[in-house]
Amino acid sequence: MKKLILLSVSLITSLYGFAQKPSPQLLNPTNHTLVLIDYQSQMAFAVKNQSIEVLRNNAALTAGASKIFNIPTVVTTVAAKSFSGPMFPEISSFYPIASTTVIDRTTMNCWEDLNAHKAITGKGKKILVLGGLWTSVCIVGPALSAINEGYTVYVITDASGDVSTEAHDQAVTRMVKAGVQPITSLQYLLELQRDWARSETYNATTDLIKQYGGAYGIGIQYAKEMIKH
Incomplete structure (x- = not known):
């Protein structure tokens, strides 16, 4: 009976411990390389799938998170x-x-540029996170190329x-079919923070959201002000 009880406790403990282990598909600060691609004026002029203001904010959330x-x-x-x-001033x-x-570079696909490829692969991470302009050209190229090399x-x-909503959406669809995992800029930041008890990055994370996080940022600002009263 005693052995049965001990076995039951062991199983419960094992199950509980397993339940607390995050998925390896979640991004964390040490398991990936971020590649910021062609956030430049001329590339932005033709963007039509979202407003430039929103794009700049999302680029800032991404770059800020990486820092x-x-x-x-x-x-x-x-x-x-x-x-x-x-480059965008936000970058x-x-x-x-x-x-x-x-x-x-001169190449549209940064994976085909010797220096860019060396810099990306030289980081030693098998997970890559990409963002930039344009989705259908300068993001599709390295995304499909990296997947082909096992990333x-x-x-x-x-x-x-x-250059259009259709161009962006079709590019995302094509990449997803090839195995790319789509995420958003705020999701990226929060996935890295993951726990509000992580005090070493809490203030920087919430400050970044207040500046570039739209309505959510206003909400954080409001909450912090109201707590003072």
């Missing part, structure tokens, strides 16, 4: 001097040109833009 949680990050541009122009505020190795790929769809 808060020290995510291995690759920043890449295309034809910066001859065509596409400077360069977190990754200043003066202190960041920004890899400029798991996530795409931050609301931090990516394209």
